[in-house]
Amino acid sequence: MISQTEENYLKALYNLTYLKGEASVNEISKRLEIKMPTVNSMMKKLSEKGLVHYESYKPLKLTEEGKKEAALIIRKHRLTEMYLVEKMGFAWDEVHQIAEQIEHIHSPEFFTKMDQLLGYPTVDPHGSPIPDHNGVMRSESYIFLDTCKTGDVVTLMAVQPSSKELLQYLSAKDLELGTTLTILSIEPFDNSITVSYGDRTSAVLSSKVTATLLVRPIS
């Protein structure tokens, strides 16, 4: 049995690791607003339960089982958000807090019914994919930046595969997850892409970089 508290840690770890495959005690601590020693001991506990790979001083990863459990919680969260908006008439900015609570309800039938009433959606209206009932996240809703066309407007969602060097490179360019990019041009010779975002009116990204950036088209 996984407690509500444990579920929150799994979800946090899932979301934090989605981009780079691993996360730190410190990151979880900040996200959940829980002190590091508490996070630390919870990670050991989840490790005993086979949900997290934990080794002293090393980055945290979810096990396959942990990933599945986390994805199923996120599935419940996103289905709930969809339901609240589509069937109950809530605005998108009102539903998160409610979904944070309903995601912990234990009732497969309840969420199956929601899914059915919603017509088996695969993405929520923000474009975030809804994992299926086996916890498998369709990643098709995110595409690699090197498959986009001139004029596309996209949001940076994930980096895959990830490396410290790449993350430092992106960080130096002020490219963060969630950044919206406009594709200004694509150089046919080497497939480098010129984009604008934030304060940058023009930045060139090599194909080596664009092949690792997962983005979600806007609109």
Added chain:
Amino acid sequence: MISQTEENYLKALYNLTYLKGEASVNEISKRLEIKMPTVNSMMKKLSEKGLVHYESYKPLKLTEEGKKEAALIIRKHRLTEMYLVEKMGFAWDEVHQIAEQIEHIHSPEFFTKMDQLLGYPTVDPHGSPIPDHNGVMRSESYIFLDTCKTGDVVTLMAVQPSSKELLQYLSAKDLELGTTLTILSIEPFDNSITVSYGDRTSAVLSSKVTATLLVRPIS
């Protein structure tokens, strides 16, 4: 702040006291399947919070505030049951477990929305009244047995006012809350009522008794 656990104790106490105004540690212990010492210390805690009247070795009662809090939880439970049946297509026997969980969601907007979508119901399809948003239970859905007609079929819901003697009398006749009674005849002379229920094909209840029994008509 009232914890989910505390809410469950309040609800149990509310339901147990609904008929006779008070309940015992033992009754709560049985209903919640929690040992008596645990119930005892929780009652002290709820007493400190002003929700329960607790005195050693005396019966338990809810304070006005405790009654209101409990009624609001029951409101959330019954609205949820209604919603699950009316709007999501669940059968009545499937909704209790789900409602037991959703009743603890903290979100006035969520339940207000449900209420609105259901058209502000005042009783659930079992005939149980739904307390209003101030925790006031309309008790009109229960009537005294002495106001019924020959041929009525009713369920015994509460006893008001209650006394030890009356409860012993009812107990001796195997008359419990929830018992379904069929009214066979009414004697005009003294208003005594002959009923059948369970294994008893015929039992006579005096008007003194029938004037204290609150019942819910079936159908």
Added chain:
DNA sequence: CTAATAAGTTAGATTATACTAACAAAATAT
């Protein structure tokens, strides 16, 4: 009315989840 039974209480232990203080390791900056 007393003896037996049931109900209520107290004391102390246990588990889950959080914390602070203190120390250790790793990363960073000069």
Added chain:
DNA sequence: ATATTTTGTTAGTATAATCTAACTTATTAG
């Protein structure tokens, strides 16, 4: 390359909610 800062860990404490064992009070049955 070392000093400083950040991150991670350990140890010990706190609170909520549960339990068992032992004792007390109240109720019930002869």
